[in-house]
Amino acid sequence: MNAQWFQILADLLLVFHTLLVVFVIFGLVATLVGYFRQWNWVRNLWFRLSHLVVIGIVVLQAWLGVLCPLTIWEMELRAKAGQGGYEGSFIQHWLETILYYNAPDWVFILVYTLFGTLVVASWFLVKPRR
Numbered sequence: 001m002n003a004q005w006f007q008i009l010a011d012l013l014l015v016f017h018t019l020l021v022v023f024v025i026f027g028l029v030a031t032l033v034g035y036f037r038q039w040n041w042v043r044n045l046w047f048r049l050s051h052l053v054v055i056g057i058v059v060l061q062a063w064l065g066v067l068c069p070l071t072i073w074e075m076e077l078r079a080k081a082g083q084g085g086y087e088g089s090f091i092q093h094w095l096e097t098i099l100y101y102n103a104p105d106w107v108f109i110l111v112y113t114l115f116g117t118l119v120v121a122s123w124f125l126v127k128p129r130r
Contacts, residue, residue, distance in 0.1 A: 003081045010077035017070045020054060027051040028119055035126040048128040052119055059116040062109040 028051070034042030041047070061068055075085035 006077045006081035007083065010074050010081060010083070013070060013074045013077065017068075017074065020070075024051065024055050024058065024115075028115070028122060031122050031126050035122075042126060043129045045128045045130050048123065048126075052123065055112075055116045055119045059112050062112040065105075 027047070030039075031042045031048070031051075033039075058068070078085050
């Protein structure tokens with residue numbers, strides 16, 4: 001496989017990873033807005049369970065100091081494509097790149113933990129249904 005294919009795969013993985021981040025953030029926003037607007041779909045068990053699992057994995061990785069496997073895989077593909085990787089987590093890298101904001105690891109661990117706590121709290125406020 002030539003370098004161009006590794007770059008394409010890395011870019012596709014980046015898009016997927018970004019969609020997961022969007023799902024986590026807007027999943028909570030949609031759940032809370034849906035609660036007040038009485039949208040039934042925000043109580044869907046599979047939606048809520050998948051949302052909880054994804055943020056749970058993010059929080060666990062942050063506590064353990066482990067990079068997301070998607071980040072590692074993307075960096076490996078970029079290396080095979082002859083591109084430079086990046087240091088730190090996916091979110092750290094893109095916040096620094098897009099917003100020019102750099103924060104220590106503990107800030108991200110705290111934010112992930114607080115966000116995860118909000119997702120868990122949303123289970124009690126907006127109870128999922130089968």
